[in-house]
């Protein structure tokens with residue numbers, strides 16, 4: 223799944239590779255996908271609008287990758303389990319795809335949705351109405367994401383409301399672009415159980431969690447994304463995850479106790495029962 227680090231990596235690669243290329247033809251919906259988020263334009267309209275447009279820049283917002291076309295349209299990608307691939311020749315184009323762009327220099331970009339994902343065309347002026355950009359969540363790379371803000375977000379949790387570390391980080395209030403993937407190592411390295419009540423964190427733990435969020439996200443971006451995700455050149459990221467499906471029942475790298483998994487809040491959590499206590 224594309225999360226914040228991968229969205230940054232992919233938009234950077236698009237900037238380095240696709241800027242200035244003109245779209246010769248665009249096919250969306252070759253293989254219809256129930257959870258491909260396409261927006262208001264039909265596939266036919268997309269083909270018509272994109273033809274002749276030039277890629278002018280790319281940036282990301284949370285887990286969304288935005289690609290600007292001329293000065294008026296945006297392609298919105300990411301947001302899920304997408305493969306976004308650049309092809310120097312047509313041989314490597316996947317049989318099934320949800321978007322195929324052919325550029326006038328005989329190179330290509332394909333997007334294949336697995337699970338769900340964005341292949342939306344929007345007008346640049348409508349960016350503020352994008353339904354999947356998490357404008358209400360704080361961007362952990364923004365300047366406003368200071369320890370003080372983080373602390374305030376914890377203080378804002380209503381007295382009687384339960385709010386686990388996972389819920390706090392992903393959903394309510396949530397951090398922009400953070401999902402059930404990147405958060406696993408962050409919780410492990412900050413020694414916080416995903417089910418731990420956020421309000422029970424002492425200051426030292428809050429600081430550790432905040433600092434780990436910043437450090438690990440930065441590391442993931444620097445290393446080209448996590449080792450479970452591929453970039454537009456079909457290469458896996460170099461950030462080696464610690465907590466994932468294959469680490470279940472293997473010894474914790476810190477204490478040696480076996481790593482456990484559980485279903486929690488619509489996804490699997492991985493944790494060390496000794497290093498990451500639910501209660502203090």
Ligand SMILES: [Zn+2]
Pocket residue numbers: 474475476477478479494495496497498
């Ligand atoms: Zn451990």
